[in-house]
Amino acid sequence: MNAIQEKYAKEVKGILGKYPHDQQRSAVMPLLYIAQREDGYVTRQDMGDIAEILGISSTDVASIVGFYTLYHDQQAGKYRIQVCNDLPCALRGADQYLDQLCENLGIHVGETTEDGVVTVEAVMCLAACDKAPMFQVQSNTEIVYHEDQTVESTMKLVGKWRTEEAKK
Ligand code: FES
Numbered sequence: 490m491n492a493i494q495e496k497y498a499k500e501v502k503g504i505l506g507k508y509p510h511d512q513q514r515s516a517v518m519p520l521l522y523i524a525q526r527e528d529g530y531v532t533r534q535d536m537g538d539i540a541e542i543l544g545i546s547s548t549d550v551a552s553i554v555g556f557y558t559l560y561h562d563q564q565a566g567k568y569r570i571q572v573c574n575d576l577p578c579a580l581r582g583a584d585q586y587l588d589q590l591c592e593n594l595g596i597h598v599g600e601t602t603e604d605g606v607v608t609v610e611a612v613m614c615l616a617a618c619d620k621a622p623m624f625q626v627q628s629n630t631e632i633v634y635h636e637d638q639t640v641e642s643t644m645k646l647v648g649k650w651r652t653e654e655a656k657k
Contacts, residue, residue: 493538497523501542514543517553521560529569530561558612559627565608566601568650570624570643575614578621586622587611589640594647606651 494501504519517539524535536550543550554560558571572590574583587598591609594602601608617623620636624643635646 491538491541493520493524493535494542505542514545514549517543517545517550521550521553525560528564530564533562536562558610558615559632565610567606567654568626568647569608569610570626571610571612571615572624573613573615573617573621574611575618577614577618578623581618581621583622586638586640590643593640593644604651604654606654607647 500523501520504516504523505513508515520539520542521531521535524531524539531554533547536554537547540547540550551562554562561569570590572583572587574587587609591597591600594607594609596602596607596609598609598611612625615623615625615634617634617636620634622638623634623636624638626633626635635643
């Protein structure tokens with residue numbers, strides 16, 4: 490049984506219809522988007538299902554997930570803070586910001602806070618090098634950049650998210 494094919498049959502058909510018959514493998518990105526939409530990450534099973542739909546290997550699909558920072562193969566907190574600490578951002582203090590932010594949250598890079606609200610990750614260039622320290626937060630519908638950050642401004646934002654989550 491191919492769960493992606495069954496659950497999203499109409500969407501999958503629509504996506505595949507946009508690509509020439511001999512280039513169906515190019516549909517891997519939108520199919521990954523569908524797979525990730527519900528839970529915020531793509532499972533091994535999802536990757537296998539997508540590979541089967543496109544006639545490629547699971548390794549091909551996994552390599553796409555591994556390459557792009559907007560695809561994830563692990564469950565994370567409700568908000569995934571992806572801090573750029575690539576060289577230009579590092580020169581503007583991104584590493585210190587990242588360390589201090591994690592210290593304030595009581596986690597290490599790559600970990601999730603105990604309340605499950607925030608995960609912090611380090612990523613490569615997000616094309617906002619002159620606005621470091623900066624991070625992106627991805628939801629199902631949008632990607633929001635938070636630029637010129639301080640640990641204080643980010644913790645304030647985290648406090649707001651925690652309040653919102655507590656109300657749910
Ligand atoms: S190096 Fe960080 S956004 Fe470009």
